[in-house]
Amino acid sequence: MRERLVSAIAIALGVFIFYTSLFGAFETLIQRATFVAAIVTLGLLLNPSPGRFGWAVDLVLWSGVIGSVVYVIYEFENIMNNLPIATRWDVAMAFYTLSVVLIIAYRVSSWIFPGIVGVAVSYGFFGDLIPGTFGHRGFDAYYITEVIFLGDKGLWGMLVSVASTTLAAFVLFGALLLNTGAGNAFFKLARRIAGRSRGGAAKVATVASAFFSTISGSTVANVATTGNFTIPLMKRLNYPPAFAGGVEAIASTGGQLMPPIMGTAAFVMAELVGVNYWSIVASAFIPAVVFYIAILMSIHLAAAKQDIQEIDIHADENDTEALTWQEFSPVIAGFAGIILGVFSGFSIGLTACLGMLGIMGAFVVSQVMARTAPKQIGGQIVRAFESGGKGVVIVGILLVSAQVFVSMINLTGIGVTISGAILEAAGGNLIVVTVVMAVVCLIAGMGLPTSAAYVLVAAVFAPALISQGFDALPVHLFVLYFACLSVITPPVCVGAFVAATIAETSWLQVAKYAVLLGAGCYCVPFLFFAYPGILLTGGPVDIATGIGAGLILALAIPKLIFGLGGGLIGVCQWLMSVLAIATLFVVAPVAIAAGVVLSIASHYKRAVASSPDQVAVPVADKISVGINK
Incomplete structure (x- = not known):
């Protein structure tokens, strides 16, 4: 009943x-x-x-x-x-x-x-x-x-308005995608994109989680969904359980930062900042790409150092299944509807609705051509609507609560008071202010779903940065990044808890690997202030400089953690990595020069590492040894 x-x-x-x-x-x-x-x-x-x-x-x-x-x-x-x-x-x-x-x-x-x-x-x-x-x-x-x-x-x-319109529409859009075969299609596509490269199983987890999490809007839900596929796959290929869980946890976190849907918090941000949603999508695109490049580079370097090979296509019978147009047509039609709505200037809700119509239309056509019974086709769509209705409950309840919180913050003025106290403690030093704000956001967001964490820290702490002359959009993106990363940051790291349960290992070890693999991701938000061009603001030179700084940072930090060799080469690589990380604080030409030297040193190191004198070591032991060095 x-x-x-x-x-x-x-x-x-x-x-x-x-x-x-x-x-x-x-x-x-x-x-x-x-x-x-x-x-x-x-x-x-x-x-x-x-x-x-x-x-x-x-x-x-x-x-x-x-x-x-x-x-x-x-x-x-x-x-x-x-x-x-x-x-x-x-x-x-x-x-x-x-x-x-x-x-x-x-x-x-x-x-x-x-x-x-x-x-x-x-x-x-x-x-x-x-x-x-x-x-x-x-x-x-x-x-x-x-x-x-x-x-x-x-x-x-206002947040209840967002939850009941734009956010709910995209939750239903995601439910239609997942219930019309997009889940399997995304996983197969991830295998095609990343499965044949070194460390392929971990890269498949990263790419698949990026696809899923941008729709689900929840790190925990995404870990529970894709993690049940990717973590056992990595364990079966002899990855350490904690490493497998860490890969899934950090990859699932970034999906909420990846346009065009960006989970749910971006819709809330559009209302709080007072800008068009698609402006947020455009500004968030390059940082999200840098975020995933940093993760993939960490995985690749760990795999290269430990000689972890790509996925064997004969290891699992599912690896040989072709990606059919029947599976992928709802995905293509759905995002085609989104693109049509954007370029037609329609509202966000109507744009999402066009995407839903595209999904349902393509699904019905593909299933009719496959001679599926009409009752089964209709049942699948009805189940998608049921899933979408259930999917808005948690985020809707939390946003109703969050709206009351925001109204109390505005009524009492405590947000401005706390911001003033932080600025006074930091002595007006912008570097200190941003670092303190990052730590505060990580702490404040622990144990909370992303949307609730974002609203909490944005309402209370964002004014501190805005009062220092920063634009509202970079500040809110900065806050959103750390609200997302709080889900994998110890001691209250819910995403790591779920991944550890699936991996059947210690949550603390999973959190350690998640933080190490995502170390570069923790630095990406600081580029919003050092290089605003990374958000596609300013002139062509500013944008090019921002993109270059982001890419160099995404390569340097993984290299510093996973890719350093021994002897003189290792010392040189360490120095070059430190210089490249200085993109946060120094002028672009110095950082770019460091990045070029880093790339040359990295290439030389790989050539040395590929010599035939190396002795094979079991994969699990090699990863553990390599990361703990």
Whole structure:
């Protein structure tokens, strides 16, 4: 009974998302409140209360929220036009709805983010009791209710609008892709791209995870999905389990930074920064490419040093399967629809809808030509809508919570206060400020889903960098990068936890390899300030310099960690790597010259390493020894 109810509501939510993407959203509060009602319903059904009478508890929780939603929809014109003064019933409905949302957020993630939101709301109540800089005048329950309930800044705020329109549309787009065969197609394509090169299994994991994660928008979900294919593949080829898990964890992290979809946080960023979404996509493209070049270079150097060979096409019967047009046509048609929408100037929601129509059209045609039964074709599409409806629950609940957090930060002004304290502690030194901000973002984002982590650190800490004269877009991309990387950074590294479970090894070892393989990725965001041209801003010289600096950095850091030899050559390579890493701080000609010398030294080192005097060592032992040197 519960399963059928969940399926029906999820399908209905998927249809709602598709309809509003195609024909436009409803009135502001109607669209957002309806969406909140749907995700609360699904959240309670998918994550029920424990115990014999848990259903009764959930029914009470659900009834109160539905009552609040019906009230807001009925009164939406009065709320939007007259800004009504809160009554006791309004206060009760506001905090009841907020409590239920936070309960569901706890069930779908952990206590960390709901706890942070609770602290923010409590700070709004009792900030007047705090002396000094961090205190404020304090707000009563009626005023806070007017902010979070009787308006469009709290429970029905901007982030909820993003979640119910553009974000939901691309979640449904991704669900249609994955449920029409794109998963298998992506994996086969990754094998074709990277499987035949040295260290091919790890590179396949990287490329496949890049494909998947840009759609899923979740490092954890991506590790759980692609990791079940890639980690066993690497283990079967005698890679150490921790190394296999580390590859999957860092590769899954970067997919949320790769255009054109960029997971979910980019849609939120477009609203927070106030720029066109496609401007963010354009600016994020080169850094994302550099991110993956750094990972692939780390894998390649580790494989070259330890003589790990490419995938044997005869090792697995699946390796010989051809990539058919029936499998890949929905992918091509889907992204063709996206491109058509972009160049036609359509809204993001309608653009995603064109992609969905392309996927469904190509899938139906390919299946009809394969003589698949119509009932089976329709069932697959319906399951995709069900998957899309379920897929927006977690991110939707977290963004509703995050919107309340943002409204409290703006109401109390604590974000500006914290930013001022950071700047004062750093003494105005921009290098110190950026490093401190990076560390703070990593800590603040630990244990949180990417969207929630990004909103948290952007609301509280981004003003510190913007106040120093940096543009908002580079600052928010900087924050997003470290919000993503917090998922694999110890001690609270959820992505590494999941990868370690699949790899059946220590999570700490998986996290170690993930950080080592992604060491270059931690430096990429600093280029946004040292070389703004990497974000495709400025003139041709600025852009070329930024791209060159990024590429050199992506080669230098992996070389420093994995590729140094012994003796005089090793010393020279170390010096050249350090000079190349100085792209963050020195003028471009010096960095480019260092990069050229580094490339020559690397080539000479490979020639020496390829001499026939080397002794074979088991792969697992060689990787462990090589990385620990």
